[in-house]
Amino acid sequence: MPKRAPATPLLLAIAGGVGALATAGAILAARPGEPPQAPGLAGSSDPLAADLERRFREDVRPLLARSCFGCHGPDKARADVRFDRLATVADVMEMSDQLGVARELVTLRQMPPEDEPPLTEHEVLTIQQWIDAARDYYPADGAIDPGWFTIHRLNRAEYRNTLRDLLGIDPAEHDVAANLPPDDTGYGFDNMAAVLSMSPLQVEAYLNAAERALDLSLGPMFLVSTEPRPLRRLSIDGGGRELESGGFFFYSNGGAAERVEIPVTGEYEVTVESWGDPAGDEAPRLAVRFGSRTLKTIDATATRDRPQVDRVRVRLERGAADLGVHFINDYYVKDVADRNVALESVAIAGPLDETTVERPAWHARILFEYPAEDSAAAGRAAAEAVLTRFVSRAYRRPSAGDDVAGLLGIYDASRGAGDDHERAVRTALAAVLVSPHFLYRTVSHPSPDDPSKTYTLSGHELASRLSYFLWSTMPDDELLACAADGSLVRDETLRAQVRRMLADPRSRDFSDNFAGQWMLLRNLDSLAIDTAKFPMYTRELRRAMISEATLFFDDVVRNDRPVTDLIEGRSTFINAPLAKLYGLPEVEGPGFRRVELPPDSPRGGVLGMAAVLTVTSNPTRTSAVKRGLYVLDQILGAPPPPPPPDIPPLEQARTDAAPGAHVSPRDQLRAHLHNPSCASCHVRMDPLGLSLENFDAIGAWRDADESGPIDATGELPGGEQFKGIADLRRLLMDRKEQFVENLTRKLLTYALGRGLEPFDRPTAARIARLAAERDLRFSAIIEGIVLSEAFRTCRGTER
Numbered sequence: 001m002p003k004r005a006p007a008t009p010l011l012l013a014i015a016g017g018v019g020a021l022a023t024a025g026a027i028l029a030a031r032p033g034e035p036p037q038a039p040g041l042a043g044s045s046d047p048l049a050a051d052l053e054r055r056f057r058e059d060v061r062p063l064l065a066r067s068c069f070g071c072h073g074p075d076k077a078r079a080d081v082r083f084d085r086l087a088t089v090a091d092v093m094e095m096s097d098q099l100g101v102a103r104e105l106v107t108l109r110q111m112p113p114e115d116e117p118p119l120t121e122h123e124v125l126t127i128q129q130w131i132d133a134a135r136d137y138y139p140a141d142g143a144i145d146p147g148w149f150t151i152h153r154l155n156r157a158e159y160r161n162t163l164r165d166l167l168g169i170d171p172a173e174h175d176v177a178a179n180l181p182p183d184d185t186g187y188g189f190d191n192m193a194a195v196l197s198m199s200p201l202q203v204e205a206y207l208n209a210a211e212r213a214l215d216l217s218l219g220p221m222f223l224v225s226t227e228p229r230p231l232r233r234l235s236i237d238g239g240g241r242e243l244e245s246g247g248f249f250f251y252s253n254g255g256a257a258e259r260v261e262i263p264v265t266g267e268y269e270v271t272v273e274s275w276g277d278p279a280g281d282e283a284p285r286l287a288v289r290f291g292s293r294t295l296k297t298i299d300a301t302a303t304r305d306r307p308q309v310d311r312v313r314v315r316l317e318r319g320a321a322d323l324g325v326h327f328i329n330d331y332y333v334k335d336v337a338d339r340n341v342a343l344e345s346v347a348i349a350g351p352l353d354e355t356t357v358e359r360p361a362w363h364a365r366i367l368f369e370y371p372a373e374d375s376a377a378a379g380r381a382a383a384e385a386v387l388t389r390f391v392s393r394a395y396r397r398p399s400a401g402d403d404v405a406g407l408l409g410i411y412d413a414s415r416g417a418g419d420d421h422e423r424a425v426r427t428a429l430a431a432v433l434v435s436p437h438f439l440y441r442t443v444s445h446p447s448p449d450d451p452s453k454t455y456t457l458s459g460h461e462l463a464s465r466l467s468y469f470l471w472s473t474m475p476d477d478e479l480l481a482c483a484a485d486g487s488l489v490r491d492e493t494l495r496a497q498v499r500r501m502l503a504d505p506r507s508r509d510f511s512d513n514f515a516g517q518w519m520l521l522r523n524l525d526s527l528a529i530d531t532a533k534f535p536m537y538t539r540e541l542r543r544a545m546i547s548e549a550t551l552f553f554d555d556v557v558r559n560d561r562p563v564t565d566l567i568e569g570r571s572t573f574i575n576a577p578l579a580k581l582y583g584l585p586e587v588e589g590p591g592f593r594r595v596e597l598p599p600d601s602p603r604g605g606v607l608g609m610a611a612v613l614t615v616t617s618n619p620t621r622t623s624a625v626k627r628g629l630y631v632l633d634q635i636l637g638a639p640p641p642p643p644p645p646d647i648p649p650l651e652q653a654r655t656d657a658a659p660g661a662h663v664s665p666r667d668q669l670r671a672h673l674h675n676p677s678c679a680s681c682h683v684r685m686d687p688l689g690l691s692l693e694n695f696d697a698i699g700a701w702r703d704a705d706e707s708g709p710i711d712a713t714g715e716l717p718g719g720e721q722f723k724g725i726a727d728l729r730r731l732l733m734d735r736k737e738q739f740v741e742n743l744t745r746k747l748l749t750y751a752l753g754r755g756l757e758p759f760d761r762p763t764a765a766r767i768a769r770l771a772a773e774r775d776l777r778f779s780a781i782i783e784g785i786v787l788s789e790a791f792r793t794c795r796g797t798e799r
Contacts, residue, residue: 137760140765149794150193161473170361210433228347248555257324265358268350276300284341291321459483511554544613572592610699624689637742641680664707687714
């Protein structure tokens with residue numbers, strides 16, 4: 001048994017009977033600054049309360065009876081505490097403080113006493129988790145508490161999309177967030193404010209990303225120049241030799257070229273100095289080439305003592321290519337004629353002037369004003385106009401005087417260092433892109449440290465929260481206009497904007513980011529399925545699995561289908577590789593199309609999708625435990641506590657099979673029931689997973705495995721029996737209220753960017769009830785979230 005830690009006088013109040021602890025009455029594990037909550041409707045009519053009471057009866061009370069009732073029971077009640085009287089959540093609420101102390105004593109191994117058998121690690125964990133959950137219980141009809149707003153850094157997806165909309169950078173072509181450190185996750189999502197930290201390394205990475213983004217959006221900086229720049233690293237190809245002067249003499253066809261970087265598309269001038277030895281009826285001829293394009297041909301008629309200079313003005317595209325000059329008409333008759341040519345030098349100048357330069361379309365949108373005259377005052381006025389507009393979009397609110405004043409100081413310093421106007425403006429723009437006002441979302445709560453003060457988000461703060469919720473990007477012009485005229489804070493405007501935004505293609509980012517994490521689709525890329533055992537599992541099939549699940553979720557979102565279609569939907573999106581895996585005919589090619597599933601198809605809903613069935617498997621076999629856990633956690637929101645640390649792999653579990661015999665997963669899982677610590681969770685979890693055993697580790701249907709015919713039957717505590725995925729869907733639909741509230745809680749977590757607290761339960765329950773009144777349409781849940789006090793307001797929190 002671990003060494004016992006010293007106990008404080010307060011802890012000894014229960015352990016040693018040094019006095020009586022006052023009961024907590026109706027206080028419900030309140031955090032500092034939060035008001036006590038009334039018991040509400042605690043009891044079996046509340047599903048959460050009923051589950052807590054069931055866990056107490058099945059998992060916790062037997063431990064207390066064995067180890068605690070001797071000192072805190074009917075025969076003895078140290079510190080006037082009796083745990084034998086615990087039965088309902090209402091009892092827990094009355095004993096909240098005593099249970100908190102008991103939890104700490106159990107954790108410190110001060111309970112049970114030294115002369116009693118100690119609790120195992122798993123038993124301690126079981127008691128801790130139940131006390132935590134019970135003390136955190138909050139009635140579904142309790143008072144609404146909006147919670148707090150934590151400053152929120154843009155995650156990589158939000159940053160990437162924001163630069164797309166702010167600067168016009170297509171993420172498919174240029175991923176400006178590729179070199180940023182990966183985001184941490186919390187509560188199942190990577191947009192949780194509490195885990196989105198910022199390190200000095202990240203600041204440098206953001207500065208590099210900002211400079212690259214501006215170059216991509218505005219085009220690279222360049223200097224207009226008519227001064228030729230000689231090519232000094234020419235390489236020769238063909239028959240020739242170097243001249244003492246540094247050029248080349250060609251006695252047969254060949255050329256000299258150098259790799260040249262053209263900074264911007266525009267007008268350039270190539271200068272060629274040459275002379276020739278004529279022969280036959282033609283002068284030596286040179287071809288000036290840029291890549292595969294011939295810019296001009298030149299007849300070299302000059303002599304060695306007076307070389308000729310030819311200039312070629314040409315429009316060149318931005319990019320790198322070989323710029324070269326090639327001898328193309330060699331002529332030789334032995335002892336009669338020999339046509340040769342000398343290339344003394346090659347140079348290039350440009351871009352020659354501003355008017356011929358082709359700039360990206362976003363250059364004119366962002367740098368829309370240039371100085372009308374070459375004066376410091378005119379330059380500063382133009383910079384102020386550009387920065388004022390840019391800041392309003394980048395900061396997602398009207399620019400303040402201090403915002404622009406600071407940036408103009410950067411502009412002035414850059415000009416003072418010798419930079420031209422545009423370079424100085426770009427330096428200030430880069431400062432905007434690394435400003436906390438751009439990288440973070442905040443609210444201007446006047447009393448952020450006072451929990452009693454509630455703050456209503458401004459129109460622009462609400463627009464930002466809404467756009468990053470549904471689009472993972474900055475607000476568009478329509479949202480900002482509604483924020484500016486004050487209409488966005490009205491219910492009818494918010495409802496209209498939600499409908500517009502869900503129908504917009506940008507809501508696909510919501511589907512990718514939310515569904516990709518809620519459904520665990522992102523985990524597929526790190527799952528090393530044994531392709532020797534499952535040769536159909538290719539990279540193409542894995543991507544198809546993820547696309548099917550995302551397209552299906554997006555279809556529910558965009559077409560406002562009932563969220564219960566996520567359980568029992570009878571359509572899906574497949575391409576040829578998935579159709580082959582599913583045994584569905586008449587689908588060809590890599591493109592996806594929506595198909596209505598046959599009545600006898602086991603597919604339908606997320607649990608019939610290969611992505612979910614694969615991500616809940618092991619590399620070489622299915623996992624009824626993982627699949628059952630997925631149903632309890634992701635679908636029903638009722639995850640079991642983690643297993644004890646010393647549980648062996650399933651293959652090492654005790655079975656009654658003969659040595660060497662193949663043991664079915666069902667027989668292996670029976671070993672869980674031999675250990676009471678395991679049985680309490682696995683008796684609920686394993687039957688759910690076993691009902692999906694007809695699907696192999698990559699989601700293909702099977703009627704048998706190595707051990708014989710598949711047995712997909714299951715029985716839950718209480719005697720409810722079911723078989724296969726069809727019965728599992730029916731079972732889940734019988735509990736659709738629990739599924740809808742869990743999905744609501746997941747969506748609310750994602751929307752708020754923070755983990756939900758017990759006081760958020762009434763908000764989630766109210767949203768779920770309102771959605772039920774609208775046929776559980778997806779938009780009803782989203783509207784309920786957006787119209788909730790938790791989304792539109794916040795309160796202070798004690799530091």
